[in-house]
Amino acid sequence: MQLLIKKGLQILKIFDYNKLKDLKIPHDIANILNNISQYQGRLGLFIQQNKLKSLDNLMMQSKIFSIESSNKIENVFTTNKRLKELSINKIKPINRNEEEIVGYKNVLDIINENFDSIEIKPNYILQMHRILYDYTNIDGGTYKKTQNYITQTLANNETKIRFTPIEPYLISIKMEELCNTFQENFNKPQTNNLILIFNFIFDFVSIHPFTDGNGRIQRLLMTLLLYKTNHVIGKYISLDKIIESSKETYYETLLSSSYNWHENTNDTTPFIRYMLGILLNAYKTFERAVIFPHLQKLTAKQQIELVFKNTLLKMTKAKIIELLPHISQTTIELYLNQLLKEKYITKINNNKFSYYIKNK
Numbered sequence: 195m196q197l198l199i200k201k202g203l204q205i206l207k208i209f210d211y212n213k214l215k216d217l218k219i220p221h222d223i224a225n226i227l228n229n230i231s232q233y234q235g236r237l238g239l240f241i242q243q244n245k246l247k248s249l250d251n252l253m254m255q256s257k258i259f260s261i262e263s264s265n266k267i268e269n270v271f272t273t274n275k276r277l278k279e280l281s282i283n284k285i286k287p288i289n290r291n292e293e294e295i296v297g298y299k300n301v302l303d304i305i306n307e308n309f310d311s312i313e314i315k316p317n318y319i320l321q322m323h324r325i326l327y328d329y330t331n332i333d334g335g336t337y338k339k340t341q342n343y344i345t346q347t348l349a350n351n352e353t354k355i356r357f358t359p360i361e362p363y364l365i366s367i368k369m370e371e372l373c374n375t376f377q378e379n380f381n382k383p384q385t386n387n388l389i390l391i392f393n394f395i396f397d398f399v400s401i402h403p404f405t406d407g408n409g410r411i412q413r414l415l416m417t418l419l420l421y422k423t424n425h426v427i428g429k430y431i432s433l434d435k436i437i438e439s440s441k442e443t444y445y446e447t448l449l450s451s452s453y454n455w456h457e458n459t460n461d462t463t464p465f466i467r468y469m470l471g472i473l474l475n476a477y478k479t480f481e482r483a484v485i486f487p488h489l490q491k492l493t494a495k496q497q498i499e500l501v502f503k504n505t506l507l508k509m510t511k512a513k514i515i516e517l518l519p520h521i522s523q524t525t526i527e528l529y530l531n532q533l534l535k536e537k538y539i540t541k542i543n544n545n546k547f548s549y550y551i552k553n554k
Contacts, residue, residue: 207360207456209368209397211375215384220463226470227388233477234425236517240485241426243503252430252484257281257306259432261299264413267438270294293329294407301325301414306429309421314376314394316369319403322414326407337365338405357452359402368401381423391419392469396462399448400455413437420473430484431476443468486520494521495529502539502552510549 219227241249258281265271270291272280279285280296287293301322305312312318324335344357360368376394379385399412417428427433437444451465489497498521501514511530515523530550533539539550 207368208458209372209375211379211385211390211393214379214386214390214393215382217386217389219386219389220467223389223463223467223470226467226474227386230388230425230470230474230477232516232519233474233481234427235513236485237427237477237480238424239501239517240488243500244488246488248484249430254281256428256430256432257299257302259435260302260417260428261295263432263434263438264410265291265295265298267434267441267444268409287329290330294326297326297328297330297334298410298414300328302417305414305418305421309418312418314373314380314415314419316366316373319369319373319411319415323404323407323411326410332406334407337369337403338362340405342402342405344402356449357400357455359400365401365403369403372397372401387423388425388470388473389466391416391423392466393462394419395469396448396451396465400452416469425473427473427476427480431479433472433476436472436475440472489520494525495532497521498526498529498533499538502533502550508542508549508551514550 258278261281262271262274262277271277272289272292272295276285276292277295280287280292281299287296304322304325320335320337327334339362341361342359343355344359345353346356347353372394376390379390381387395412395416398415399408402408404411413434416433420426420428420433447464447468451462452460454460492500497518498514501509501517511526514526514530515521518526530539534541537553539552542549542551
């Protein structure tokens with residue numbers, strides 16, 4: 195097994211996400227997580243209540259941006275015109291770059307349509323990799339057979355090894371271990387799912403199980419896992435495009451989070467903070483570009499009515515304030531009372547545990 199010798203001790207890389215239950219989350223990251231949760235709630239309500247054609251257009255745009263940006267990070271690209279046509283199956287690939295672009299598009303389509311049924315197991319990840327390279331002569335869907343290295347080019351054009359991934363003969367064992375510990379801790383109340391997800395994709399790309407395509411599979415896994423936790427923002431705002439626009443920081447946080455990775459003492463906080471920032475950025479972009487312009491067409495009262503429309507959920511005053519942060523608490527209270535008088539809603543209980551439901 196791959197052992198590192200340090201001060202006479204044998205050290206083996208271990209994956210165990212049970213330790214995340216006891217993680218002390220830094221104050222700034224806790225704030226980001228709280229903000230993301232609030233944006234997620236507003237996005238979910240907006241999508242549930244608004245079947246806008248503009249959302250379909252936004253989904254297509256996000257898909258094209260994701261295909262373009264995730265491949266561009268790996269120096270795989272084509273013209274904008276051909277990219278768009280490849281994304282809608284209008285043309286066939288004519289070179290290696292386009293073959294990989296179509297493969298990526300196909301994996302993304304499968305995730306968009308079937309994310310609920312895709313399990314986090316090595317066999318599924320291998321299938322994703324096989325589909326990524328379906329149109330090429332590369333042997334996709336198999337782990338690397340020779341050692342690879344993550345390198346960087348210095349100013350004098352010399353190449354420096356930045357990180358040494360796990361050796362080929364350990365890949366199968368470590369991928370099983372990684373997927374198992376993820377599944378054991380996913381959707382458990384003691385562990386924050388977002389922190390778990392970003393640790394998982396960090397460790398995946400650090401294992402670097404494939405000869406090529408590791409970064410793209412990492413970002414596809416990110417999309418898949420965010421969908422599984424109802425963070426569907428990537429369908430409307432491309433996370434890959436935001437990453438690509440800040441890829442220097444992306445690589446810097448990967449590097450700083452990988453120090454002492456083999457020794458099990460690395461700190462993934464820089465990468466977690468960066469990825470949470472990417473997610474929050476996407477939510478803010480959607481709210482600024484879609485939700486606010488739509489709500490500005492409605493009066494405050496109409497917006498409060500909209501909160502209750504098409505939902506059977508119990509709504510507390512605090513939740514309504516969270517969903518409509520641009521409307522003052524006084525105004526919300528005023529119109530809640532008005533809607534009660536109009537019998538549009540009913541108030542259940544008359545104490546700190548009170549909530550509102552829409553009348554049928």
